[in-house]
Amino acid sequence: MKTIKSKFESFRQKTNVVIYGTNTASGRLFDLILLGIILLSVFIVMLETVKGFDTKYHHELIVLEWIITVFFTLEYILRILSINKPIKYIFSFYGIIDLIAILPMYLSFILAGASVLTVVRAIKLLRLFKILKHPKFSSQSIHLKEALIASRGKILIFIYFMLISSIIIGSIMYVVEGEEGGFTSIPTSIYWTIVTLTTVGYGDISPITPLGQFIASIVMIMGYGVIAVPTGIVTAEFATNSLKKKVSDTTNPCPNCGTEGHVYNAKYCFHCGANLK
Amino acid sequence: MKTIKSKFESFRQKTNVVIYGTNTASGRLFDLILLGIILLSVFIVMLETVKGFDTKYHHELIVLEWIITVFFTLEYILRILSINKPIKYIFSFYGIIDLIAILPMYLSFILAGASVLTVVRAIKLLRLFKILKHPKFSSQSIHLKEALIASRGKILIFIYFMLISSIIIGSIMYVVEGEEGGFTSIPTSIYWTIVTLTTVGYGDISPITPLGQFIASIVMIMGYGVIAVPTGIVTAEFATNSLKKKVSDTTNPCPNCGTEGHVYNAKYCFHCGANLK
Amino acid sequence: MKTIKSKFESFRQKTNVVIYGTNTASGRLFDLILLGIILLSVFIVMLETVKGFDTKYHHELIVLEWIITVFFTLEYILRILSINKPIKYIFSFYGIIDLIAILPMYLSFILAGASVLTVVRAIKLLRLFKILKHPKFSSQSIHLKEALIASRGKILIFIYFMLISSIIIGSIMYVVEGEEGGFTSIPTSIYWTIVTLTTVGYGDISPITPLGQFIASIVMIMGYGVIAVPTGIVTAEFATNSLKKKVSDTTNPCPNCGTEGHVYNAKYCFHCGANLK
């Protein structure tokens, strides 16, 4: 009895190293295989929506879907078995994502019909969030995440400014252009304003009256000139942070206390007062 | 008699604190409710222009409009009563906006007809400007306003440059493309040039002759390269201001030798080694 | 005889002050009136191309054209009379522009026909270049001109890079997409590439095959990421120049020799070696 338990314990620890370890060879291999299968899975869901391809290779896609689902099911069971706090994992964000990734295929037995298909497909796409857990992704995105958090306030003001401008300009254009040019309602006009201010410019809605084209021209030029301001603010934020970091990178540490970040012509350490030369 | 006057005075002061106060709990609550009602009001005017929605919920929208109008009317009367200089408020920009916000609904009794509707709707949209008075908005927009004022000169030169370029390029394209490609007049060609230079590119007008496409290509590449210059100027302006501010923020002069430029957590002067604290 | 000559000389000098002077009240007034008439003239040529407007007010526009032409003729004669080196002026760039500005109306007497009209209109539009001579314009554009000249090399490399990329990508898209998607020839494909790389995106030509859309997606993302590089170079150029200038602006002059541009914690003047404190 004891041997089985200890055997299971040994198996649990080995599995834990493979699944959760990021510094061991087997852990890295597992992460790589998992990443490949997630991407393959997303690629298959994509191909299923391409009609010409789906009618031709429907059977093959279903088989691949089942193989992936079985793999994800095994991964889910092993994760629960090998982790120390399985309850915490099951109800965590990633635990729910892992469960959702395997549910749709099993549900397709009991439920059927075209209307269910779209929902099932939408749920399947949530598998993409499994990538976020991947160590490669999380380490690479930290820098970007930090940068986004640092300039969060400025981006919010920028978005806020864009929204207020869009409502005002959209309302003016609705009154000026009327329904002939495609400005059928104020929300539609606001949609046009956002499409224009962000310089996307689909052209599905565009002003046709001379006054509308004149106002649109002013909106474009003003927007183009004014939008350089928030962009400049964000860039300046990064440039100064980056510069401060670079300057501190190039200063030699204090020989006494090891403090870094001295200005380039410092004679004494700003922390302990020791002579730097 | 005196009691009524003093009671009214007490009521006036309480109202003043609620309406004009931004640091008291009741003042903040009032500002929040007012913001919510302004946004709701704008949202209703938007929905009224969506035909499918308006025909279905016309009655409910009218009722909501009346509730909002009564609230704004009460706010307007209380503002006049509680302020020390009511005449100044009534004829101020925000006083007129507040009056305009409530007028259209009362005018709809005496005036009627489809042509009036558009005008009434346009006037209603001026309620949006009530947001500008909101403390949240004004405090948040100060930074952006300052930045805009600081780079006003550069944005003006940029706009000026864009306009001159647009007139010259637009005129050339009108001569080259003629009326077949949609370049029916010089103003229309200028509109096309602005749409192109700002990279919006609707595609409602686009060159069809080889020469026109060739000139358009040059305009796009030149514009894309040259426009980086004003954008760079604005960004550089912010970057240097931001950097100077950061540097000066962290600089406290040494009490011994007066050297500046110490890092923010410096204990000893980097020049003479004197204790900074 | 002498009186007439001296009277003419006195008239010549007065006219010179009015026409060429930029610091006298009369000179400034003349510049302002001239600017107004140039803009009016350009505005009229624009309106002449708007069919609805031209048929309605054809007569009025012709009258205005003649008034402007007479004014420009007088200006041209007075410029020749009052300048010291008339021959040099007549054959200078601005002298030729001034002559061209008045010729079309006089030529319309001897020449006639619809085909002449377009040429005449194109010549009339050259009046726009008269603005370049205006002191307001030239002073304002100096900063931009300097910036453009400073980053000329970088803009050229950028344009060069864009062109090579456009030829390569355009050729690939021509082979991939074929004539169905609008990629009828390599020059047309290059036009599409430039429209796409500059993010203008008219949509008159857009890929329809899956492979074409895939390549177009790569082009857009790569282009968007790579194009940040030249933009960054230009911005960085300005930022550092602006920073150097700002730093030197804030340093106090040497009390001995008056040299400026000392670093913020300088003790001795770098030019004469005098003590700065």
Added chain:
Amino acid sequence: MKTIKSKFESFRQKTNVVIYGTNTASGRLFDLILLGIILLSVFIVMLETVKGFDTKYHHELIVLEWIITVFFTLEYILRILSINKPIKYIFSFYGIIDLIAILPMYLSFILAGASVLTVVRAIKLLRLFKILKHPKFSSQSIHLKEALIASRGKILIFIYFMLISSIIIGSIMYVVEGEEGGFTSIPTSIYWTIVTLTTVGYGDISPITPLGQFIASIVMIMGYGVIAVPTGIVTAEFATNSLKKKVSDTTNPCPNCGTEGHVYNAKYCFHCGANLK
């Protein structure tokens, strides 16, 4: 016998100087002529695809093609003869490109047919890569290449981020919009997302449902705000590098006290007052 060999050796050396030399007058002339012929060759391949032009001047284009092919053949033979390690050259990247540049015309003797024409044309376009070997090009592109390599990591994260965002947003839009708005499959929706996020905005696919337009608006604003972040990172990278270089360029240490950071025309050390020259 010896004379022929020495004559050939002398010819080989002369040819080597002309073909591979970049500092001699004859070498520079050869490079210039070669560049001109490459550009002419590319221009001819372009013109061949313009139907109206090709039918008119088909014969002339073929003759020019043959002249260019003979020139490139001679160049290829001389390169092999004059280089010291001909085998290494033949199997190098540029050696293969040079061979490919001449093959299609000779192959057109043995092979024929419309389907071959497209392949032949595609191969001919590879001649463009001959430009990359040109000294003018390689020297000019070094700065850009260095900048690209320096910010390679950041551009990769940026592209990676764009791809993940595009897959998620594209999938949401596919579920929301359905096939009516042109969102026929998830890959097509991803294509739309990339077209939108990069602000190209063709308009061949655009949302038509209110919810789709609402999500598209959020995508545009968010994308516009968030994309400023990676652009800011790249710009900041350049700005700091450029600034560091400028600062270090102007810094020569004081021979007396070793202080650095002197302005470029400093005569005396700002710290100890010692003569710097």
